[in-house]
Amino acid sequence: MHQLNLRIFVVLCLFLSSLAPSFGRTESSSIDSKSTSVQKVIFDTDFSVPPQDDGTALILALKSSELKILGVTTVAGNATVQQATFDALRVLEIAGRTDIPVYQGANRPWMHEKTEFATRVHGKWWSDEAPPPPPGGFAKKLPETESAVSFIIRTVEQNPTEITIIAIGPLTNIATAIRQQPGFAKKVKKIVIMGGAIASLPNGGGNVTPNAEFNFWVDPEAAQVVIRSGIPIILTPLNVTAKTDFSKQWFDEIIAADTPLTRLIKQTMGPFYEKHPDVHSQMYDQLTVASLIDPTLVKAQDLYVDIDINHGPDYGTSLGAKHPWEGGEGAVKISVQYDVDFNRFIEMFVKRVSAK
Amino acid sequence: MKSWIGKATRFAMILMAFATIALAQKPKVIIDQDARGPASTDINAILMFAQSPQVDVLGVTLLTGDQWVKEEAAHTLRALELAGRSDIPVMMGAQTPLVNSREESKLWEKQFGSFAFKGAWTDRTYHDSGLVPIMPEGVPTTKASNENAADFIIRMVHKYPGEVTLWAGGPLTNIALAIRLDPEVVTLSKQLVLMGGGFNVGKGGVHRINGRREFNWWFDPEAVRIVMSAPWKKITVTPVDISVKTRLSDEVQAKVSQVNTPLTDYLKKYSQPSYMWDEISVAAFLDPSIITEQKELYTNIEINHGASYGQTIFVEKEVKVPSWWKLATVQFDLNTEKFYRMYVELMTAPPSSGKGNTKTD
Numbered sequence: 001m002h003q004l005n006l007r008i009f010v011v012l013c014l015f016l017s018s019l020a021p022s023f024g025r026t027e028s029s030s031i032d033s034k035s036t037s038v039q040k041v042i043f044d045t046d047f048s049v050p051p052q053d054d055g056t057a058l059i060l061a062l063k064s065s066e067l068k069i070l071g072v073t074t075v076a077g078n079a080t081v082q083q084a085t086f087d088a089l090r091v092l093e094i095a096g097r098t099d100i101p102v103y104q105g106a107n108r109p110w111m112h113e114k115t116e117f118a119t120r121v122h123g124k125w126w127s128d129e130a131p132p133p134p135p136g137g138f139a140k141k142l143p144e145t146e147s148a149v150s151f152i153i154r155t156v157e158q159n160p161t162e163i164t165i166i167a168i169g170p171l172t173n174i175a176t177a178i179r180q181q182p183g184f185a186k187k188v189k190k191i192v193i194m195g196g197a198i199a200s201l202p203n204g205g206g207n208v209t210p211n212a213e214f215n216f217w218v219d220p221e222a223a224q225v226v227i228r229s230g231i232p233i234i235l236t237p238l239n240v241t242a243k244t245d246f247s248k249q250w251f252d253e254i255i256a257a258d259t260p261l262t263r264l265i266k267q268t269m270g271p272f273y274e275k276h277p278d279v280h281s282q283m284y285d286q287l288t289v290a291s292l293i294d295p296t297l298v299k300a301q302d303l304y305v306d307i308d309i310n311h312g313p314d315y316g317t318s319l320g321a322k323h324p325w326e327g328g329e330g331a332v333k334i335s336v337q338y339d340v341d342f343n344r345f346i347e348m349f350v351k352r353v354s355a356k
Numbered sequence: 357m358k359s360w361i362g363k364a365t366r367f368a369m370i371l372m373a374f375a376t377i378a379l380a381q382k383p384k385v386i387i388d389q390d391a392r393g394p395a396s397t398d399i400n401a402i403l404m405f406a407q408s409p410q411v412d413v414l415g416v417t418l419l420t421g422d423q424w425v426k427e428e429a430a431h432t433l434r435a436l437e438l439a440g441r442s443d444i445p446v447m448m449g450a451q452t453p454l455v456n457s458r459e460e461s462k463l464w465e466k467q468f469g470s471f472a473f474k475g476a477w478t479d480r481t482y483h484d485s486g487l488v489p490i491m492p493e494g495v496p497t498t499k500a501s502n503e504n505a506a507d508f509i510i511r512m513v514h515k516y517p518g519e520v521t522l523w524a525g526g527p528l529t530n531i532a533l534a535i536r537l538d539p540e541v542v543t544l545s546k547q548l549v550l551m552g553g554g555f556n557v558g559k560g561g562v563h564r565i566n567g568r569r570e571f572n573w574w575f576d577p578e579a580v581r582i583v584m585s586a587p588w589k590k591i592t593v594t595p596v597d598i599s600v601k602t603r604l605s606d607e608v609q610a611k612v613s614q615v616n617t618p619l620t621d622y623l624k625k626y627s628q629p630s631y632m633w634d635e636i637s638v639a640a641f642l643d644p645s646i647i648t649e650q651k652e653l654y655t656n657i658e659i660n661h662g663a664s665y666g667q668t669i670f671v672e673k674e675v676k677v678p679s680w681w682k683l684a685t686v687q688f689d690l691n692t693e694k695f696y697r698m699y700v701e702l703m704t705a706p707p708s709s710g711k712g713n714t715k716t717d
Contacts, residue, residue: 106536110454111578111659112586113680149537150507172536175454180506180533182425182451182485221455221578228457309455310660329463 006235038068039164042152044105045217045285046077046125046169047084049091049134050268051288054168056353057285058088061166062095062351066293070155070163072102073148076125077169077218081107082129083124084169085143090134094260096140105148106172109219111309112316121208125170125218147212152177160187166292167226168285170215175222176307177221178229191233194241194288195223196318198303201338203242213238215349216307217316224307224330233334235305236288237318238338240298241293244283248273250350257354265353284347290345291337297348299339304331382412382712383546384519385641388449389634390421390526390572392495393431395626398422400703401525401551401634402432402603403619406441406710408700410642414512414520414716417505419450421526421575424476424485426451433496437577438618440707442498445716449505450529451485453576460661463681468663475575490537506534512716513544523641524550525634527572532579535586547590551637552580553655553668553686554596570596573657573691574666580657584682591684593655594637595668598687602632608696615704623703632699639698640687646698649689654681 043061047054061067072092074084085104092100107128112118114126144151152173156163165188167174178185194310195215198204206212216223227233251273255266273279291298303320304327387405391398405413416436419429425448425684432446458477465471476485483489501508509530513520522545524531531548534541554570575582584591612625640647654671658664670686671677702709 088652107539108536111535111581113678147537176533176536179452179454179529180504180537225455256622310662312660330460 018351019286029175039066040068040070040159040162041067041164041166041292042071042073042155044073044075044148044152044165044169044173046075046081047090047091048079049087050265051272052078052313053283053285055087055091055268056169056265057289058091059095059265059353060286060289060349062097063355064289064293069100071151072100073105073152073173074102075105075148075173076107076109077215078123078125080124080127080129080131081105081182086138087134089139089141089143090136091142091264093139094136094264098139101151102143103148103151104143107175109170109172110175110221112219123214123218126343135264148173149176149180153181156184156187157181161189163187164189164292165191166289167191168180168215168288170219171195171222171226172219175219175225178225185229185231188231189225190234192236192288192292193226194232194236194285195240196235196305196307197318198305198318198336198338199240200319200321201336203239205238207238209313209316211314212316213318216318216338220307220309220316223316223318224309225309227305227334228330229330230332234291234300235334235336236250236284236291237336239282240340241284241287243281243288243340244320244342244345245280246346247280248277250346253350254354257356259354259356260353283345286349287337287340287345290348291340294348297341297345298337300335300337302333303336304328305334305336306331381495382410383521384412384414384512385521385523386414386512387416388419388505388509388522388524388526388530389428389432390419390423391416391428391432392422393428393435394491395435395623395628396422397604397630397632397634398428399431399435400526400623400627400632401638403435403439403661404635404638404642404699406436406439406444407619407644407705408710409712411710412712413444413710415445415447415501415508417447417449417508417530419505419526419530420452420485422475424451425449426468426486427488429500430488430491430496431493433498433500434491434493435622437496437498438493438622440580441710443711444464445508446500447503447505447508448500450533453527453529454532454578456576456578456666464665465713473571475571492713493626505530506537509534510538510541512585513541517544519546520544521546521641522548523637524548524552525572525637527576528552528579528583529576530583532576535582535627542586542588545588547592548583548588549592550635551594551599551634553657553670555637555668555670557596559602568667570668573626573668577657577659577666577705581593581659584656584684589653591682592640593684593686594633595686595688596633598636598690599633601690602636602695604628604630604632604635604690608700611700612703617704617707618620619707620704632695635699636687636690636695639695640690643694643698646690646695647687648691650685650687652683653686655686656681
């Protein structure tokens, strides 16, 4: 975006912020804009090493002094929960951040059964296979013996209204914590979630079924429980990630720097870009982390959102509207991102991920 | 005389040996319950276990169902106190079902008709979940454990692998949470025994929440799906079909009242004539010969959120079903004479009759 356009854009959005859609959320930008104190976060992920988006999202978080990661919790999603755990341990080892503990969480979604379709499409959440060694072999450090849910509950209890949960996988761990511990939801500061696709907004198609996004589709019931929990939620759906565009240009900029983490990115993504130099990809989880650090990167609006949990053709689909609708009386108003200033976002991402 | 003493000593020693073996082999049970108090079918089932010298009750884990979990804990602790069994730890668990909610049940009622009874959500008795209404039976002097119900279940099945029977008389939220927190709960347990589900009472729908929409299962259908789809070694189900063949009548209660203990006094004052939903399940666990008709059926529940949400599904054993359907032994008829006799015997036994527990620390 050109400088001039950006300025008009900002002015326009300041004007619009008195109306429903706002540029960043009033709540987010006033309470915890980037200038204020460090945010304590729990990083809940269905992790895999890069090129998986969770991987570079964690690297972005690690390289952001605005965030203090109290722990990484893992969940079955992209990978099996075990692979998520051991990959996360390895990335933390490479980053020299073995001080951050890793807690293993749910090995399955609440209700979703392993189907023939599930085994055919992306994701290994239904599998019990042993995790493959991450690049460079398994980390020396093991996961903590405490479970992810127990850690999440304990940490929130010890830091009431101070913890932000970054949830970039299926929401199984968070939903279980909500149901396990009455009163838990009231003590969470907020959750930023990568998940869903709002069909009524532009770019509202799904990426697993026609309308369902992967994270929500893997555990729709958990997604519904979290959305309805009363915890303040900021959602990064496919609608906004569709406006991101990671390409070889940015990869080249990142690996131009030589750090243990950029070497990992080079090792895992390099062969892919050699074969497919023209591929463009979305930045899902990275945007959730980046917009937590700087809410002014995105435009968001408050929408009533609910998840279809009937086991039919729309299982796991997220719906959003300005007002509740018939059958959507359970929908809850949350902040939904729908646009991003990609130039500023990618600048932040590349700069931080390649930082020494 | 000498030989008599010798015989008596030998007899006593044999008895003691038997008692030791019996104690060592007593089945270990966790009672998972939505314990409406005072003296409901829920509490009475707990009391039957607590009074029985045959079982080793590891603990009572509670959850919202018939009442809110907090008031249930107070009623349970008081009942155990009156039975001289405050040694049994009481753990609180789920305050709400996994997915179902009072709001959703109201939307359902608008579309499909009203429910007579919704447990803790029943409109005419509704109050805040944190409130414990006045307890006519008195306030307990003991407190619930700080440990969460699901955590307790997980800890016990690991401590006594292959030995623990999970007995559930309420919705299955606690057990579902335990499974999702630690899938080994299923393989490490000895068996699952529960009261829930229903087939054809009132032709399946006259009473709305009876029939195929039995309360325990209706309250948290998703939890039932999780629990009933898990690979337990054995599942025994006491459905509402058999409940309606029993009644805690004035006659049965009169027999309990013939003996005077704090417990029989409590039952005399507070128990109401009603079906003996949970008591049957306990009795059949203690003495399987009480059941005269049972059948192996694939047993599960409808979890789509429409008219049939929470309805029990029974499928004949011969039908080819996907692998997540599991067979359960479902009870359909009983010897009521024998059952009432057992109920009276247990409830009139002296206080602390069931003592001699395994330590749960």
